[in-house]
Amino acid sequence: MIAELGLAALWMAAALAALQLLFSVLGLAQGKAELLSGVRPVAIAQGVLVLLAFLCLVALFWRSDMSVALVALNSHSAKPWLYKFAGAWGNHEGSMLLWVTVMGAAGAAVALFERALRRDTHMATLGAQAAISLGFYAFLLFSSNPFARLDPAPRDGQGLNPLLQDPGLAFHPPTLYFGYVGLSVAFSFAVGALVTRRVDALFARAMRPWVLAAWVLLTIGITAGSYWAYYELGWGGWWFWDPVENASLMPWLAATALLHSVTVLATRDALRAWTVMLAVVAFSMSMVGTFLVRSGILTSVHAFAVDPERGSFILALLAIYIGGALALFALRVGTVREGAQFELVSREALLVVNNLLLTVILGVVLIGTLYPLMTEAFGHKVSVGPPYFDRIAGPLALALMLAMVAGPLTRWRRDRAGVVGGRLIWPLLAMLGAGAVLGVLAHGRLSLLSFFGLVIAVGVALGSVIPLFKRNLRRTPLFVYGMVIAHLGCAVSIAGMASDSAFTTEKLIAMAPGDRVESAGWTLHFDRVAPLAGDNWIAMQADVSVSRGGAKAVLHPQSRFFTSPPTTTTESAILTRWNGQLYVVLGEQLEDGRWQMRIWWKPFVTLIWLGGLMIALGGVLTLIGRERRGWMLRLRKGSAARGTGEEWA
Amino acid sequence: MRALLLLLAALLAQPALAQSALAQSALPPAPYAYRQLDDPAQEKQAHDLMVTIRCLTCQSQSIADSDASMAGDLRSEIRERIARGEKPEHIRRWLIERYGDWISYEPTSDPILWPLWGVPLLMLIGGAALAATRIRRRGRRNGRRGRNGKEGAGQ
Numbered sequence: 001m002i003a004e005l006g007l008a009a010l011w012m013a014a015a016l017a018a019l020q021l022l023f024s025v026l027g028l029a030q031g032k033a034e035l036l037s038g039v040r041p042v043a044i045a046q047g048v049l050v051l052l053a054f055l056c057l058v059a060l061f062w063r064s065d066m067s068v069a070l071v072a073l074n075s076h077s078a079k080p081w082l083y084k085f086a087g088a089w090g091n092h093e094g095s096m097l098l099w100v101t102v103m104g105a106a107g108a109a110v111a112l113f114e115r116a117l118r119r120d121t122h123m124a125t126l127g128a129q130a131a132i133s134l135g136f137y138a139f140l141l142f143s144s145n146p147f148a149r150l151d152p153a154p155r156d157g158q159g160l161n162p163l164l165q166d167p168g169l170a171f172h173p174p175t176l177y178f179g180y181v182g183l184s185v186a187f188s189f190a191v192g193a194l195v196t197r198r199v200d201a202l203f204a205r206a207m208r209p210w211v212l213a214a215w216v217l218l219t220i221g222i223t224a225g226s227y228w229a230y231y232e233l234g235w236g237g238w239w240f241w242d243p244v245e246n247a248s249l250m251p252w253l254a255a256t257a258l259l260h261s262v263t264v265l266a267t268r269d270a271l272r273a274w275t276v277m278l279a280v281v282a283f284s285m286s287m288v289g290t291f292l293v294r295s296g297i298l299t300s301v302h303a304f305a306v307d308p309e310r311g312s313f314i315l316a317l318l319a320i321y322i323g324g325a326l327a328l329f330a331l332r333v334g335t336v337r338e339g340a341q342f343e344l345v346s347r348e349a350l351l352v353v354n355n356l357l358l359t360v361i362l363g364v365v366l367i368g369t370l371y372p373l374m375t376e377a378f379g380h381k382v383s384v385g386p387p388y389f390d391r392i393a394g395p396l397a398l399a400l401m402l403a404m405v406a407g408p409l410t411r412w413r414r415d416r417a418g419v420v421g422g423r424l425i426w427p428l429l430a431m432l433g434a435g436a437v438l439g440v441l442a443h444g445r446l447s448l449l450s451f452f453g454l455v456i457a458v459g460v461a462l463g464s465v466i467p468l469f470k471r472n473l474r475r476t477p478l479f480v481y482g483m484v485i486a487h488l489g490c491a492v493s494i495a496g497m498a499s500d501s502a503f504t505t506e507k508l509i510a511m512a513p514g515d516r517v518e519s520a521g522w523t524l525h526f527d528r529v530a531p532l533a534g535d536n537w538i539a540m541q542a543d544v545s546v547s548r549g550g551a552k553a554v555l556h557p558q559s560r561f562f563t564s565p566p567t568t569t570t571e572s573a574i575l576t577r578w579n580g581q582l583y584v585v586l587g588e589q590l591e592d593g594r595w596q597m598r599i600w601w602k603p604f605v606t607l608i609w610l611g612g613l614m615i616a617l618g619g620v621l622t623l624i625g626r627e628r629r630g631w632m633l634r635l636r637k638g639s640a641a642r643g644t645g646e647e648w649a
Numbered sequence: 650m651r652a653l654l655l656l657l658a659a660l661l662a663q664p665a666l667a668q669s670a671l672a673q674s675a676l677p678p679a680p681y682a683y684r685q686l687d688d689p690a691q692e693k694q695a696h697d698l699m700v701t702i703r704c705l706t707c708q709s710q711s712i713a714d715s716d717a718s719m720a721g722d723l724r725s726e727i728r729e730r731i732a733r734g735e736k737p738e739h740i741r742r743w744l745i746e747r748y749g750d751w752i753s754y755e756p757t758s759d760p761i762l763w764p765l766w767g768v769p770l771l772m773l774i775g776g777a778a779l780a781a782t783r784i785r786r787r788g789r790r791n792g793r794r795g796r797n798g799k800e801g802a803g804q
Binding site: 233234235236237240241242243244342343344349352353356359360363364367368371375380381382383384385386387388392396506507508509510570587588596598 | 683684685696700701703708709710711713714715716749750751752753754755756757759761762764765766768769772773776777780781784
């Protein structure tokens with residue numbers, strides 16, 4: 001019964017999305033206000049219905065209703081409750097339903113809360129949002145029905161992939177999806193503004209909170225995904241340039257560029273056409289990412305769907321939306337008036353540099369990810385991997401960091417090169433000093449990229465806080481703090497990456513219980529190894545006492561065997577100190593009874609994810625700082641103030 | 650233990666275990682799969698090579714970070730050859746001859762890979778040129794407008 005209710009709700013939501021599109025298109029084309037006044041209620045009803053469908057799916061997983069094919073294939077009655085719950089979206093159909101649910105909810109939110117935008121642009125935006133949703137509803141209903149029944153019902157399910165049975169992974173995909181969908185809203189805003197020919201600062205201010213929120217969620221999602229790969233895959237790597245990782249990185253790069261250009265548009269009314277273009281690109285990258293992951297075109301550690309029919313369906317959606325948006329852009333770009341002017345030395349120009357570099361990095365990741373597929377089509381299989389990406393995206397990213405220091409220290413519209421140079425003197429001196437110290441202390445041990453990474457991190461760390469100098473800290477707006485913290489986070493993260501790649505110590509050794517080993521100043525004593533049973537797994541768990549100086553701890557690395565489906569995973573044990581992490585993995589048992597141990601000491605590796613979180617925090621502070629006033633006004637005025645709301649622009 | 654063949658996990662887990670039992674009894678062992686070379690300089694050479702060799706039975710992992718048996722065998726082979734004094738690039742050529750270009754992440758000078766470098770370079774130059782001309786054009790127009798004392802939007 002719940003499954004049928006869910007399916008019915010999904011169909012009705014799809015029908016309402018069609019109606020929403022129709023109202024919006026007809027209303028705008030014929031200028032009929034009565035049609036347009038129907039758009040908002042329909043959008044809200046659609047959001048409620050699709051949410052209901054999603055809750056039905058969660059309920060089915062919660063109750064382990066094995067008569068539903070999706071539950072039987074992806075769940076098991078003995079699973080811990082968290083994974084029953086998260087299992088609802090840990091599969092293809094469920095994750096696509098989550099996608100449209102978030103999209104429907106976002107559409108309802110735009111219908112309910114957006115007041116700053118002109119009414120016609122607002123309605124066009126909701127129409128565009130309905131058009132996107134409609135494609136995904138069709139995808140779900142025609143090729144990935146999550147509510148299909150299984151007759152006869154099996155006795156129990158097949159279980160969730162053990163690698164996904166991890167608290168991090170339970171919430172990692174939803175975070176990324178919220179980010180992707182946020183970009184879809186930005187895309188709809190851009191389409192709406194193109195349709196009504198209103199690409200201006202007002203539109204940018206309406207779009208900015210969505211871009212910011214999407215960007216924050218993508219940042220958190222990528223940071224969490226990276227940490228997951230780090231502790232779950234058991235080899236100490238934190239980024240593999242895996243196509244699925246790239247699929248999440250590309251929208252983030254585009255969103256980062258968009259975030260900066262939308263600020264230029266909102267503050268200075270410049271970069272109009274480019275901002276619209278970036279909004280189209282950002283959502284296109286979300287779609288490309290979804291296509292890459294969902295189509296199974298790249299079989300990779302993260303991909304759980306392999307089905308060419310679905311692939312072609314998403315490819316068709318991709319072509320329709322991106323092609324349509326680009327066609328609209330081409331038709332309307334001539335009517336987008338050139339925005340405000342700026343000089344070669346100005347904050348706008350440095351933000352153009354930021355956008356250029358981010359776009360080129362995006363191009364590098366895109367072509368590097370797709371190139372093996374293209375050559376394979378011509379019968380030549382090649383691999384594009386870390387050596388390529390590191391070598392080309394690394395220097396570009398470091399150049400971007402330098403622009404990041406200069407940007408906030410340069411005035412809007414026009415500045416003098418000499419004056420900007422004077423403000424940059426301290427970061428430059430700090431970089432020179434760091435370079436000299438590293439050159440002497442770690443001569444020959446550092447790769448070029450690590451060396452420049454550490455040096456530039458020092459300069460960026462100093463440069464990013466300079467905007468706070470000589471300011472009344474109490475009266476400094478929150479969004480300035482947001483920017484400072486996010487930029488500082490970049491420095492912290494880069495320092496962590498460079499430190500990890502430059503100073504990690506690796507030790508691979510076979511040990512018997514009672515053995516002792518030294519590595520990187522740590523003493524590790526293998527106390528014992530014993531079996532252990534969990535909810536749905538059995539494991540061999542080692543007790544390893546570790547000590548360095550006065551510090552002591554016991555680590556418990558495990559080698560876990562899951563029964564449904566049968567899989568073995570290594571559960572690394574990680575000891576976090578202020579200056580790094582000790583990472584211990586229990587491997588296989590050898591014929592002579594000893595155990596393989598893998599031990600890494602990774603100085604300051606935690607900075608990578610700390611920096612990621614700082615970047616996200618900076619985004620949150622900026623969001624609050626920029627939007628607080630609007631929110632407070634909206635709260636105070638309540639529904640009485642319904643209308644155009646231009647006064648908050 | 651074997652791990653992380655996520656997609657193929659259900660299918661492979663059993664055969665892989667059986668295979669490893671077989672490997673232990675019949676096939677030559679891979680002594681350096683999980684053991685480093687004693688000479689740190691040689692180990693660094695081996696490691697730098699291993700991170701650029703794809704694990705063919707995994708997805709998007711190098712042999713330096715995989716538990717697959719194939720990765721272990723290749724790690725051992727590479728370490729042994731380095732210990733015998735072979736040059737890393739020589740070992741890479743041997744691997745490519747044996748397994749094809751697919752195994753190496755290191756980009757080659759094959760013309761088929763030129764777009765990988767060319768496209769970003771063109772984007773960078775083209776984008777910079779476009780931005781610079783637009784900003785300069787604006788600057789000139791600003792200057793003119795300034796002299797004429799007119800204000801307002803461009804275009």
